[in-house]
Amino acid sequence: MEEMEVIFRIKRFDGEREYWSNFVIPAKKGMTVLEGLFYVKENYDSSLAFRASCRMGICGSCAIKINGKPKLACETQILHLNSNKIKVEPLDNFKVIKDLITEFEGFFVKHSRVKPYLIRKEDNYAEPVELIQKPSQLSKYYDYSLCIKCGACYSVCPASSSRDDYLGPAAMASAYRFIADSRDEGYKERMEIVCGDCGVWRCHFAGECSEVCPKGVEPAKAIQKLRFKSALYMLRKLFMG
């Protein structure tokens, strides 16, 4: 199939009310949902609001719900969806600002709470030293470093939907990424956050975060690994102080 007409059914929000808009898109081979949204904006309704930046699955800006599942609009080809009707909605578990644009501030605040950077006891910026790492050490966290913070995992997490204070899968995966990094020396500080009331113990292992991650990061795996580390950390703290 080289070309077909597809109806885009887009969930809209104008700040006061929610409604649906339908647009007919001439979808060609290779055309992505993001290109379809740009087509709507350029030809039908310039008020349609959505986020996009890199258009190549790197920035994570264009994550939206496509036919009920969170995906990157720039990486989802219209004809691959095998449907002449495509339902486009904003991500769940986020406050909608306008149309497909959601509020990400809280998500990034949660991410920053796990200190997503290398913590070193002594940093000498005047004479920087190369931190040597073996491939085996790199492989322990590499997969988790691929997270693009698109929010897809957070939008399907049932724990995040019922608890506003839960840090969420992306933040947890990021915490594990740095805890597993041999160069990092912030284990204790980070574990205090991870073991806290809004940390790993709020996860109920629905595993949906790993299922929807467009980069194959497997946040659920990171959380379970973190949970085991967390249990050991808490026991050690309890008995050894």
Add this chain to the structure above:
Amino acid sequence: MWLKWFDFRKKSLFHISYSLHRLTGVVLAVYLVMHLSYLTSLRLGRGVYEYFISTTLTPAFLGFDILLVLAGVYHGVNGIRLILHEFGIAYELRRPILYLCYVVVLVVWLYASYVLYSYVMGV
């Protein structure tokens, strides 16, 4: 919002398993309260207790019992799967393990239902 965890439209089998696990947990908690209430009726005399129990050992109650067994078996088997993964064990095998869980639940439930049916109906 508080029921969003139960929304498994367009979700994977993992999410459905999670929702069912929580639902069966609620069912078992309600059953536990009923069970303890029945046991507490012993304080009112043996006759009262036996009257309560006799109402549950009827063909009309059999359907509820069979569903209760399903809830119990599912919650138990899926719980073992969750404990396994939550210790970081066999995460990579989570899909075949999930399918295996459903097979085990089905087999155990069918056998338990058969035993229950034979006992209640006197077959």
